[in-house]
Amino acid sequence: xxxxxxxxxxxxxxxxxxxxxxxxxxxxxxxxxxxxxxxxxxxxxxxxxxxxxxxxxxxxxxxxxxxxxxxxxxxxxxxxxxxxxxxxxxxxxxxxxxxxxxxxxxxxxxxxxxxxxxxxxxxxxxxxxxxxxxxxxxxxxxxxxxxxxxxxxxxxxxxxxxxxxxxxxxxxxxxxxxxxxxxxxxxx
Amino acid sequence: xxxxxxxxxxxxxxxxxxxxxxxxxxxxxxxxxxxxxxxxxxxxxxxxxxxxxxxxxxxxxxxxxxxxxxxxxxxxxxxxxxxxxxxxxxxxxxxxxxxxxxxxxxxxxxxxxxxxxxxxxxxxxxxxxxxxxxxxxxxxxxxxxxxxxxxxxxxxxxxxxxxxxxxxxxxxxxxxxxxxxxxxxxxxxxxxxxxxxxxxxxxxxxxxxxxxxx
Numbered sequence: 001x002x003x004x005x006x007x008x009x010x011x012x013x014x015x016x017x018x019x020x021x022x023x024x025x026x027x028x029x030x031x032x033x034x035x036x037x038x039x040x041x042x043x044x045x046x047x048x049x050x051x052x053x054x055x056x057x058x059x060x061x062x063x064x065x066x067x068x069x070x071x072x073x074x075x076x077x078x079x080x081x082x083x084x085x086x087x088x089x090x091x092x093x094x095x096x097x098x099x100x101x102x103x104x105x106x107x108x109x110x111x112x113x114x115x116x117x118x119x120x121x122x123x124x125x126x127x128x129x130x131x132x133x134x135x136x137x138x139x140x141x142x143x144x145x146x147x148x149x150x151x152x153x154x155x156x157x158x159x160x161x162x163x164x165x166x167x168x169x170x171x172x173x174x175x176x177x178x179x180x181x182x183x184x185x186x187x188x
Numbered sequence: 189x190x191x192x193x194x195x196x197x198x199x200x201x202x203x204x205x206x207x208x209x210x211x212x213x214x215x216x217x218x219x220x221x222x223x224x225x226x227x228x229x230x231x232x233x234x235x236x237x238x239x240x241x242x243x244x245x246x247x248x249x250x251x252x253x254x255x256x257x258x259x260x261x262x263x264x265x266x267x268x269x270x271x272x273x274x275x276x277x278x279x280x281x282x283x284x285x286x287x288x289x290x291x292x293x294x295x296x297x298x299x300x301x302x303x304x305x306x307x308x309x310x311x312x313x314x315x316x317x318x319x320x321x322x323x324x325x326x327x328x329x330x331x332x333x334x335x336x337x338x339x340x341x342x343x344x345x346x347x348x349x350x351x352x353x354x355x356x357x358x359x360x361x362x363x364x365x366x367x368x369x370x371x372x373x374x375x376x377x378x379x380x381x382x383x384x385x386x387x388x389x390x391x392x393x394x395x396x397x398x399x400x401x402x
Contacts (some may be wrong), residue, residue: 025249034241043242054252126235143295145236146205151205170199173229
């Protein structure tokens with residue numbers, strides 16, 4: 001999708017066009033919910049926070065200027081809200097979700113039963129390993145490997161330098177690799 | 189002759205963000221250990237990419253819109269002007285007011301204590317924050333809340349939404365300081381201490397407290 005198109009929709013929404021804002025929600029709801037889910041490890045919490053992301057965007061519509069990718073703005077807000085949520089949960093003594101129990105169902109496919117079992121095993125291990133990473137490492141992995149943001153974009157979202165993105169990604173992947181080796185050599 | 193391993197650079201290489209890509213590619217052809225790690229990391233990124241996403245209910249957008257009905261109308265052009273011009277100016281003014289105001293209050297406080305020498309007699313004035321405040325400062329890590337973890341870097345990004353929140357908070361603090369309804373003496377002492385040490389973390393913490401209380 002075109003960033004120009006995104007910002008054109010934002011401009012229309014700034015003028016009061018709710019249909020344009022609705023298009024933006026539909027366009028980005030899945031990646032935002034997925035991002036929140038990876039950070040919060042709970043589908044319900046992820047959806048609540050993701051809704052708040054779009055509410056915040058709407059509230060700040062008049063302040064948005066097309067100086068970055070719209071997705072960068074979205075993930076930046078999602079990052080802040082997720083970190084706030086995690087902090088609040090820690091203050092209240094509530095643990096985060098249980099990743100292995102709350103993994104979304106896989107879409108059915110033409111994979112054989114044995115392939116399906118192996119894939120589920122790998123995904124469960126990856127999800128479990130990711131849940132053991134720090135918030136920053138989990139976030140940087142998601143933004144790079146799932147959303148495909150480049151290092152500059154990730155740096156904007158995470159409010160850090162590009163070199164920090166590089167080192168965090170390297171460390172996160174190494175920790176993940178170590179976890180998977182621990183779970184089973186055949187996973188890699 | 190073997191070349192040094194490139195294990196630490198493989199992550200960026202896989203992402204197409206390495207500055208030494210040609211050299212790494214050559215090395216991978218002759219080094220089994222780095223080549224094996226390259227394969228592992230490549231598989232790893234594919235696994236992460238393939239992680240299933242939770243299903244988003246069709247009613248998601250409608251529920252967001254329903255929440256918007258309770259939200260304020262979107263700000264228009266004058267808010268953009270506020271962010272691009274007025275707020276940066278207000279931020280600079282707030283910072284000056286904060287420094288001058290806290291310095292004035294603390295100096296007045298120090299001079300009013302009969303058991304302490306005046307600032308004129310002894311420079312620099314001793315600043316001894318309340319132990320509880322001091323403990324709080326020492327216990328304070330890098331702030332990783334809504335304003336990011338590197339305040340100095342974030343502050344340079346004047347259009348960033350997080351900075352806007354920070355500006356709003358600090359401007360509000362400065363505004364309260366003007367009316368004499370700011371923080372307790374201990375907090376003012378802590379601010380002075382932080383200013384002397386150029387410690388932006390304390391200012392961030394105060395902004396956060398203000399934000400939380402607001």
